[in-house]
Amino acid sequence: MTPRVTKLVLGLSAPILALLMAFLITSAVLAAAGDPVGEVWGQLLSVPETRNVGNIIDNATVLYLSGLAAAVGFRMNLFNIGVDGQYRIAAFVAAVVAGEAWLPGYLNTVLAVLCAMAVGAVWAGIAGVLRATRGVSEVISTIMLNAIATALVAYLLREAAVREAGSNVIATKTIPEDSRIPNITISDGPPVVDIYGFVVLAVLAGFLFWFVLNKTRFGFDLRATGRSTTAAVASGISVNKMTVAAMMLSGAVAGLVGLPILLGSSFSYGSTFQSGLGFAGIAIALLGRNNAVGIAVGALLFAYLNEQSNPLQILVGVSPDIVAITQGTIVLTVVISYEVVRRYGVRMEQQAVARALEQERDDERAEVKA
Amino acid sequence: MSAPTVEEATSTGAPVTVRLRGIGKRFPGVIANDDINIDVRRGTIHAIVGENGAGKSTLMKILYGVQPPDSGTIEIEGTQVSLKSPADAIAAGVGMVFQHFMLADNLTVLENVVLGAEKLHGIGGAARAEIMRISDSYGLDVEPDRMVEELGVGARQRVEILKVLYRGARIVILDEPTAVLVPHEVDELFDNLRELKKEGLSVIFISHKLDEVLSVADEITVIRRGTTVKTVSPRDVTARQLAELMVGSELPSPSTETSTVTDVVLLSVKNLTLAGVDGRELLKDISFDIHKGEVLGIAGVEGNGQEELVESIMGMRHSSGEIRLDGRDLAHESTGERREAGIGYIPADRQRHGLLLDAPLWENRVLGHQGRPPSARGPLIDKRAARADTERIIAAYDVRTPGPDVLARALSGGNQQKLIVGREMSSEPIVLIASHPTRGVDVGAQAAIWGHIKDARRNGLAVLLISADLDELIGLSDRIEVILRGRMVGTFDPGDVTPEQLGSAMTGASL
Numbered sequence: 116m117t118p119r120v121t122k123l124v125l126g127l128s129a130p131i132l133a134l135l136m137a138f139l140i141t142s143a144v145l146a147a148a149g150d151p152v153g154e155v156w157g158q159l160l161s162v163p164e165t166r167n168v169g170n171i172i173d174n175a176t177v178l179y180l181s182g183l184a185a186a187v188g189f190r191m192n193l194f195n196i197g198v199d200g201q202y203r204i205a206a207f208v209a210a211v212v213a214g215e216a217w218l219p220g221y222l223n224t225v226l227a228v229l230c231a232m233a234v235g236a237v238w239a240g241i242a243g244v245l246r247a248t249r250g251v252s253e254v255i256s257t258i259m260l261n262a263i264a265t266a267l268v269a270y271l272l273r274e275a276a277v278r279e280a281g282s283n284v285i286a287t288k289t290i291p292e293d294s295r296i297p298n299i300t301i302s303d304g305p306p307v308v309d310i311y312g313f314v315v316l317a318v319l320a321g322f323l324f325w326f327v328l329n330k331t332r333f334g335f336d337l338r339a340t341g342r343s344t345t346a347a348v349a350s351g352i353s354v355n356k357m358t359v360a361a362m363m364l365s366g367a368v369a370g371l372v373g374l375p376i377l378l379g380s381s382f383s384y385g386s387t388f389q390s391g392l393g394f395a396g397i398a399i400a401l402l403g404r405n406n407a408v409g410i411a412v413g414a415l416l417f418a419y420l421n422e423q424s425n426p427l428q429i430l431v432g433v434s435p436d437i438v439a440i441t442q443g444t445i446v447l448t449v450v451i452s453y454e455v456v457r458r459y460g461v462r463m464e465q466q467a468v469a470r471a472l473e474q475e476r477d478d479e480r481a482e483v484k485a
Numbered sequence: 486m487s488a489p490t491v492e493e494a495t496s497t498g499a500p501v502t503v504r505l506r507g508i509g510k511r512f513p514g515v516i517a518n519d520d521i522n523i524d525v526r527r528g529t530i531h532a533i534v535g536e537n538g539a540g541k542s543t544l545m546k547i548l549y550g551v552q553p554p555d556s557g558t559i560e561i562e563g564t565q566v567s568l569k570s571p572a573d574a575i576a577a578g579v580g581m582v583f584q585h586f587m588l589a590d591n592l593t594v595l596e597n598v599v600l601g602a603e604k605l606h607g608i609g610g611a612a613r614a615e616i617m618r619i620s621d622s623y624g625l626d627v628e629p630d631r632m633v634e635e636l637g638v639g640a641r642q643r644v645e646i647l648k649v650l651y652r653g654a655r656i657v658i659l660d661e662p663t664a665v666l667v668p669h670e671v672d673e674l675f676d677n678l679r680e681l682k683k684e685g686l687s688v689i690f691i692s693h694k695l696d697e698v699l700s701v702a703d704e705i706t707v708i709r710r711g712t713t714v715k716t717v718s719p720r721d722v723t724a725r726q727l728a729e730l731m732v733g734s735e736l737p738s739p740s741t742e743t744s745t746v747t748d749v750v751l752l753s754v755k756n757l758t759l760a761g762v763d764g765r766e767l768l769k770d771i772s773f774d775i776h777k778g779e780v781l782g783i784a785g786v787e788g789n790g791q792e793e794l795v796e797s798i799m800g801m802r803h804s805s806g807e808i809r810l811d812g813r814d815l816a817h818e819s820t821g822e823r824r825e826a827g828i829g830y831i832p833a834d835r836q837r838h839g840l841l842l843d844a845p846l847w848e849n850r851v852l853g854h855q856g857r858p859p860s861a862r863g864p865l866i867d868k869r870a871a872r873a874d875t876e877r878i879i880a881a882y883d884v885r886t887p888g889p890d891v892l893a894r895a896l897s898g899g900n901q902q903k904l905i906v907g908r909e910m911s912s913e914p915i916v917l918i919a920s921h922p923t924r925g926v927d928v929g930a931q932a933a934i935w936g937h938i939k940d941a942r943r944n945g946l947a948v949l950l951i952s953a954d955l956d957e958l959i960g961l962s963d964r965i966e967v968i969l970r971g972r973m974v975g976t977f978d979p980g981d982v983t984p985e986q987l988g989s990a991m992t993g994a995s996l
Contacts, residue, residue, distance in 0.1 A: 332855050335866050339852060342841045348801055349830065349838040350853035351821025461894060468887060468895045 121463070129456040130402070130412075133448040140448075141441045145433070154431040159423045159438070167422050169301060169308040174418035175411075176314045176375050177389075181396025182414055183324050184235075184369035186405040188253075190328060191341040191361040193246075197257025198369040199393025200264030201238045205231040206373025207268045207287070210384030211275050213377070214288030223294040224378065228316075231370040238264065239366025240359060247355035253362065261393075272386065286385030296378040313375035320371060325407040327364075337361055369393065398446040404453065417442060499526040501560075502687045503548070503579075503656055508557035510543055518543050519711045521557065525656070525704075530678055530688040532702035534695065535731055540711035541691050545658055548689075549581040550574035561656070580654025582645045584661045588633045595629035598648050605651070619650050623680045639670035643677065650686075657681060658689045663697055664953075667786060667992040668985065675701045695724040695731075707731055745778035746963050750809075751947035752798075752916045757806035759793050759971075767793045768804065768971045775916070775947035780938065782962030782979070783951045786991050790971035791951045792833060795920050798949070799823060799830055811915055824853055829909035833920035833951070835898075839905045842894040846886060849893050850875040850908055857912055878907035883933060899930030906937050917941050920951045935961065955984040969993050 138156075145152045163171060181198055188195035195201075213227035242260060245251040276285040296316075298309035328334035340347040340357045347354055372392055377384060399417055403409030420442060424435035501524045508521035518540045525531040535541050546552045548559065550568035559566055561577045568574045574581070588597050599605075599612045606612040613629055620627040625643045633641065642662060649657055659678075663671045678688050678701060692698050698705055699719045706716045707730040714730055722730075752775040759768040768790050775781045785791055797804040800820040808815045810826055818826065830853070832838035840849050851860040851871050859870035875889035882903045886896055893901060902922070909917065919938060923931040938961055941948055952958045958965055958979070965977040967990040975990045 330865055330868075332861050332864050332866055335848070335851060335855055339841055339844075339848075342843055343837070345834075345837045346839060346841055346852065348820065349799070349832055350855070351819065351824045352855075353819060353821070461892065464892055465895045468891060 122460075125456055125460050125463075126404075129452045130449060132452040132456075133402075133445060136448040136452070137441055137444040140444045141437065144440055145437065150433045150437075151431055155427065155433050155437065158427055158430055159420065161423065163419070163422060165302045165308050166306055169310050171415065171418045171422045172301075172310045172314060173375065173379075174421055175414040176311050176317045177372060177392055178395055178399055178417055179317050179411055179414035180320060180368060180372045180375075181392045182399035182403060182410040183320060183396075183407070184365050184372065184393075185396045185400035186403070186410055187324070187328075187337075187361060187365040187368060189341075189400055189405045191337050191357065192344075193243075193341075193358065193361055193365070194254045194397075195239060195242070195257055195362065195365045195369070196254055196397065197239060197242060197260045197264075197393070198365070198372065198396050199391065200257070200261035201235040201366045201369035202372035202393055203268055203388070203390060204238055204264045205235040205370035206377050206388065207271065207384045208234045209370075209374060210287040210290070210377055213290040213294055214383060216291050216294060220293045223291070224296065227290075227294070227378070228371070228374060231374055232367040233370070235366040235368070235370025236363040237366070239369065240363040243359035243362030246362070247358045269386075272384070276385070284385055284387060286383040288383065290378065290382045294378075295382060296375075298379060311375040311379035313379055316371070317375070320368065321407040321411060324368070333360070369396075372396070395442075398442060401446055402449050416445075499528055501525065502527045502562055503689070504558075504560040505544075505548070506558045506560075508544065508547060508554045508559070510547060510552065510554050518547070518554070521708070521711075521713050523706050523713060523716070525687050525689060527687055528682050528685045529703040530682055530690055530701055532690045532692060532698040532705045533708060534692055534698055534705060534727065535708035539708045539731070541708055542660065543711075544708070545581065545660055545689070545691060548574070549579060549658060575652050575654065578653060578655040579658065580649030580652060580656070581658040582642065582649055582660065582662060584664055586641050586645055588641055588644060590634040591632070593630050593632055594627055594636075594644050594647075597633055597644060598629075598651050602648075602652050605653075615651065616647065619647055623650065623677060623684065625677060637670075638665050639673060642666070642670075642674065646677065646681075654686075656687045656689065658691070660691050662690070663692065663694060665787070668988045669992075671697065695727050699724060699727070744963060745943055745945070747777040747779075747945075749777040750774045751777050751811050752949065753807070753809040754798065755807040755809075757794070757797055757804050757808065759790075759797055759802060759804040766971055768797065771806070771968075771971075771973055773966060773973070775949060777915075777945045777947055778942055779963045780942050780948040780950055780961050782958040782965040783949065783968055784955065784958050784965050784977075784987050784991055785968035787953060789968050789991075791920070791968060793971070794968070795830075795833070795918055795949075795951060798918060799828065821856065825856055827913070827915040829912075829914035829917040829946075831902075831905055831909055831917070831919040831922050833924070835901055835905055840893045840901060843892055845890045845892055846879075846884075846896075846904060847872045847875040847889040849904065850878065850889070853908070854912055874911065878904060878911065882907035882937070899926035902926050903930055903933060906934055910937065910941065915946060917946050917948045918951075919948060921953060922950070923952075923954065923957060955987050959984065959987070967991055 142152050145155055181202065184198045185195055209227040209231035212230045213223055216223050218226055238260060239257070242253045242256040245256050246253045272285060276287055278285050296312040299312050299314065300307060300309050302308040328338065336347070336352045336357055339350065340352055340354055344354055373388065376389060381388065395417060399410055399413040402413035403411070420438045424438040427433045427435045427437065503523070503525040505521055505523040508518050510518040521544055533541055533544070543552070547554045548568070550571045550573045553569060559568060561579065566577050568577065589600070592600070595613060595616060598616055599608045606615045616627065616629050619625065625647050627643055627647050633644065636644070646657065662674060666674060678690070681688055690698070690702060702719055704716055705719055705727065707714045707727065709731060755772045757768055757771040758766060761767045771794060773781060783791055783794070793802060796802045798808055800815065800818060800823050810823070810828065813826065815823055824830065836842060841852060847868070851866060854860040859867060859874045861867055872889050878884060879886060879889065884903045884907065885900050896904070906922065922934050922938065926934065938948060938950065950958065950961055959982065962979045965979050965982065965987065966973050967975045967977065967987065969991060974993070977987060977990070
C-alpha cells in the first residue's frame with residue numbers, strides 16, 4: 116500500500132470501528148431492557164423518505180455549524196462548551212435586528228448575520244480574555260456563560276418581544292419576507308420538499324474553516340499552539356492573543372448556528388426556539404476529527420439518527436431517546452478508537468522510518484563488528 | 486554472534502552475580518539493544534559506558550524490569566529470572582538510582598525511605614534503626630529527620646541509594662549519577678560506592694564520563710549502537726582508547742580553528758535582571774557583548790540561570806535591563822519579532838520548545854519562521870516552498886528521514902536536533918543561541934552539529950553557547966563566562982582553562 120492509501124484506510128477504520136462498537140452497545144442496552152432489537156434497527160436503518168431527507172439536511176446544516184464552532188476551539192486545545200449559549204444569544208440579537216428591519220431586503224439579512232457573528236464572538240471572547248489574562252479555565256467560564264446567556268435571553272425576550280394574540284408564546288418581531296433566506300426545493304413532490312437555503316452558507320463556512328486553519332499563518336499558529344503551547348511560545352506565537360482570537364472565532368461560527376432556523380423557518384426568536392444544539396456540536400466535532408469534511412459526515416449521521424428515531428415510539432413502542440444512547444456511545448467509542456488508530460499509525464510510521472534507515476545501520480554495524 | 490566478548494577480561498575471580506546473555510530489544514525508529522552480553526561480579530563496580538543513545542538506558546530499564554527484553558536471558562545469583570516489573574527486580578535484589586531523583590521534597594528522609602516499603606520495618610523506630618544501620622555501615626551519613634527540601638544534591642543522592650539498600654538490593658544500578666554533582670560531591674559518591682563493594686554488593690555504574698569511570702570501576706563494558714563491544718579492565722586502557730571504543734572511530738574534537746572574532750558587537754546585554762515569582766532574583770546584573778564571528782560559552786551547573794538568560798534574550802520572559810541586537814533595542818519586541826530580527830534559537834529541550842512532535846517535518850520547518858519566506862507568502866503558509874526548503878535542510882544537514890512528510894516524533898533525537906539546527910540556520914540569522922545543542926544526540930550528530938556551529942562562527946554569526954559539556958564549551962568557545970546563582974562570576978579563556986578550573990568556578994569554590 117502506498118502511504119496515502121494507508122493513511123486513508125487508517126483514517127476510515129477508526130470511525131467504522133467506533134460505529135460498530137456503538138451498534139453493539141446500543142443493541143445490548145435494548146436487549147437488556149427487553150426491547151425488540153431487530154425492529155429498532157430495522158426502523159433506524161431503513162431508507163428515509165424524501166420528506167425525511169429534507170429534514171435530515173436541515174438538521175445537519177445546523178449541527179454542522181455547531182460542530183465547526185466547537186472544532187475551531189478543539190484545534191487549539193480549547194474546549195468551548197459555550198457554543199450553546201453563544202448561538203442562542205446571537206440568534207436572539209439577530210432576530211431583533213432583522214425584525215426591526217432597519218435596512219431593506221438582503222442588506223437586513225447581511226446585517227443580522229454579521230450581528231449574530233459579532234455577538235457570538237464577544238460572548239465567547241469573554242471566556243478567552245479570562246483565560247488569557249487570569250488563567251480561568253475556558254471550560255468552567257463557558258459553562259457559566261451558558262447559564263447567564265439563558266437568563267439574559269429570557270429577560271431580554273420579555274423586553275423586546277411581542278405577544279401574539281391569543282397565545283402564551285412570546286417572540287421577537289417577525290422578519291420581513293424580503294429579508295428571509297429562500298429555501299431550496301429538492302423534490303417537486305408531491306409532497307414538495309424544501310431545505311434551508313442557508314445550507315449554501317454552511318458549506319461556505321466549512322470551506323473557510325478548512326482554508327483558514329490549513330492554509331493561513333493564523334491557522335498555523337492556532338494549530339501549533341494546540342499541539343504544543345511551549346513550542347508555540349518559543350517560536351514567537353503570542354499564546355494569549357491566540358487564545359482570545361480562537362475563542363472569538365469559535366464564537367463567531369457559533370453565532371451562525373441558530374440562523375438557518377431563524378432565517379429559514381421560524382422567522383422570529385421565541386421562547387420555543389430550539390436549544391441544545393451546542394452540545395451536539397461538541398460530539399460531532401469529536402466524531403469528525405475537527406476536520407471540515409469529517410464534521411459534515413458526523414452532522415449528517417446525527418441528523419439521520421434523530422430523524423429516523425422519531426417514529427420509533429409509534430412503530431415499535433420504543434422511546435426515541437434510545438438514539439441519544441447511540442449518539443453518546445458513538446462519541447465515547449470514537450474517542451477511543453481514534454486514539455488506538457493514532458497510536459498504531461505512529462508506530463507504523465516509526466517502523467517505516469526505521470526500515471528506511473535499516474540498511475545504513477546494518478552497514479555500519481557490520482563495520483563495528485569487524 | 487554467539488561468542489560473548491566478556492571472557493576477554495576476567496580480572497577478578499569473584500563469582501558472577503548478574504549474567505546477561507544475548508539481550509535484544511527493538512523499538513521502531515530508535516537504536517535498541519542487540520546481543521548484549523555482560524557479567525557483573527560480586528563486590529565490584531562495573532561501569533557501562535557508551536555514547537548518548539548507545540542503548541545504555543534501555544539495557545538498564547530491562548534489568549530493572551521496566552521493559553521486557555525481546556530476546557536473551559538474565560541470570561541473577563545463578564538463577565534465571567524474568568523481570569516483569571520493578572517489583573520483580575527489587576525482589577530479585579536489583580535496585581536502581583535514577584538520574585532524576587524520585588523524592589518528595591516535603592517529607593523527611595525517613596518518610597521518603599519507608600514510603601512504599603512500609604511492610605519491611607514499619608514506619609517508626611524499627612525503620613529508623615534500620616536506616617541508621619545502613620547509613621553507618623556504608624558511610625552514607627544520612628540524617629533521617631531532615632526534610633528532603635533542605636538537602637543538597639549529593640545528600641539527596643545518598644538518600645536514593647539508601648532507599649534502594651533499604652529495600653534489600655544487592656545489586657545497585659546508578660544511571661549517570663555524576664551528571665548532577667559537582668567535583669567534590671563526585672569524590673564523596675565514589676567513596677560511598679567503594680564502601681558498597683567492600684560489603685559485597687555489586688554496583689552497576691552507567692556513565693559517559695571516562696575519567697570517572699577509569700578512577701572508580703573494576704571492570705568496564707563498552708556499548709556502541711546497542712551492542713556490547715568489549716569488556717576491559719581500567720588498568721589496561723587509557724581514556725582515549727576507551728573513547729575510541731565508544732565512538733568506533735577517530736574521536737571528533739570540538740576545537741575551533743583560528744579566531745574569527747571581529748570588533749562588531751552583534752548581541753549586547755547590559756544589566757539584565759530577572760525577578761522570580763517569589764521576588765528572588767533569578768538573574769542579576771548580567772552584562773556581556775558577543776561580537777561578529779565570536780562564540781561566547783556559558784558554563785554553569787544546571788539551574789543557575791542559564792535557561793532564564795536564554796528565555797530573557799528570546800523575549801519569553803520579561804526582564805529588566807538592555808538587550809541590543811546589532812544596535813537595535815529589543816526591549817519592546819516580542820519573541821516573534823526578535824526571531825525575525827535575526828536570532829536563531831536552538832532550545833535546550835527540543836521536544837518541548839523546538840518541535841511539534843505530531844506535525845510533519847515541513848510544518849516543523851515553518852515553526853518559528855511563520856512570518857517569512859519560504860514558509861509564508863503574505864498571510865498564507867507556502868506549503869510547497871516550505872516542503873522544498875525542508876528537503877534542502879534534510880540533505881544539507883543530513884537528517885535521516887524518508888521525507889518531509891514524516892511526523893517529527895518518528896525521528897531519533899539526533900535527527901530531530903539536526904532538523905532544528907538546519908531550520909535555525911536558515912533565513913540568515915546574525916545571532917545564534919544554542920542551548921545544549923548536542924545533548925542526547927548520537928556521536929555522529931554531535932560532530933555534525935559542532936561543525937555547523939563552527940561554520941556559523943566562520944560565517945560571521947555571534948553565537949551564544951550554553952552547554953553542560955565542558956569539553957564542548959572549551960572546544961567551541963572564544964570566551965567562557967561562568968554563571969552561578971544567576972550572576973556572572975568569572976571570565977575564562979578557553980585556550981588555557983581546564984575542565985577542573987571551570988568546575989570549581991561553577992560551584993563557587995574558587996571565589
